[in-house]
Amino acid sequence: MQAAPSVSRDAGPARASARSLIDVRSVSKTYATASGGNVHALNGVDLKIAEGEFVCVVGPSGCGKSTLLRMLAGLDTYDSGTLALDNRPVAGPSGDVGVVFQAANLLPWLTVRENVRLPLRVGGRRASADPRIDDLLAMAGLGDFAARYPYELSGGMQQRAGICRALARDPQILLMDEPFGALDALTRERMNMELQRIWQANRKTIMLITHSISEAIFLGDRVVVMSARPGRVLADLDVPIPRPRSFDTIVTHPGYARLASEIRGLLNAQEGAAHD
């Protein structure tokens, strides 16, 4: 446990169990582009996330944060370093990891319930746990929409269904890749509230990638700031704001403004560097 001077650690509920579920050590990645060039995406990334912790990753566009998430999900390979989930090196997609994609990524030909049930009927599984699916849908406020098709839902509801799907296998870890980026500001805040509620209810270990500083501070126990490409960890900041947080009160917390300006300063310096 780190000692954080001058701020209370009460906000980090999961620090007591120091077992790190996600362990990234000096991971680097270079990939070839279609035009024949090489892109140095990640350069020695180190990141540890403890069980039950909620960590948000922010960084300039193209800094490789999505690549990092895809590696953890077993969808991308890495060149060097080690990547472990629950002390097991990542060798491919794992049933213990739920992925929430950008823009919900629901299958339009399946009903909401069938979409959420999808993880239970592929990969050598035989679906049986339907009551759980209905519980999940009810928790996300989608109970009445289970038999609808995605095109009948609003963007926010679609993404809630996407989160339910990621939770269907009851994974230990949830990886979220800019899940609310496509939503309008109000819906986004509402979704942040809901995600906080869901997380407080079941305490998954979450890594969430976002462009939004306010979202990162609102949701995260920690905010990890990444550098411009090739991406590495610039700063790993604790969020000393007690939960449950709400957008109305969070802005008045003294830690909020300080954190936001610190993150903004780091990112602006990076944008400047990236454009040089």
Next chain:
Amino acid sequence: MTDTAMRAGASSSGLLEQPEVDAATSIENAASNAMPAPRKPGRAEINGSVIAGIGLVALIALWIMAVRFLRVPPYILPAPEAVLNALWSGIAISPASPKGYYLPLWSTLSNAATGFAIGSGLGLVLGSLMAESRLVEKLLMPYAFALQSLPKVAIAPLVVIWFGFGDGSKVAIAALLAFFPVLINSFTGLRATEPERIDLMRSLSATRFETYRIVKLPNAAPFIFAGLDMAVVYALLGAIVAEFLGAQQGMGVVITQAQAVSDVAGVFAALVILGVLGIALHSSVRRLEHRVVHWAHRGKR
């Protein structure tokens, strides 16, 4: 404060906050309840059939006038009444009579349907194999295009030599014509699957066949139906072309027999039947598509 106490505190105030979140949720739910219901066939479609009807009436009027005033001889262009008479004499007759349209129509339709089923089924299977495997694609694609660039009517005599003058050659040519559009469309549609959807299936450790069945095939369905739409008309065409080359029965035979006795009105009447049949087949495929691929027709995402 201990961790547990903190959790308890967090969840109790979480409870207090619950109604607020739920209210937000229900506002959103209400908003989407108010979303317009799936659109019923509206003015646009009615206008469409009105326009088509007006066009048909104008065409027939033009036809009548052309025959009357330009004095076109009946062996070039028969009057609409003569065509109508020929049609009626073929329709208002016992279905078992060899002079009616029923027996030849049944024979042509059943051969076309069998050919359509074989050709489009083969097209879907090979299109899927080609989409799934670069090796199969490299192996088969050149032949598929070579086959397609040959005029099928020119292969028809060969097919008759192989399959004889019976139903076999009709089915084979119908299948040959139905094959290609389904092959290319299913191949294109299966390859057009969004990478995010493939990623989703990969993240769930889905097998290749699960990804094919659950994601790729439904994703390709609009393409496949476009192919089937073409294939169903081509299959009918193929069956009739085969009948021209020699057959005991079928609409192709009706046409050649009428032509042999210079019954131009009879030829026209048979063509009208085939035209109507083509439209009926096309619209039944479209109707099936709207049922199966309903999600692609109402609002994107």
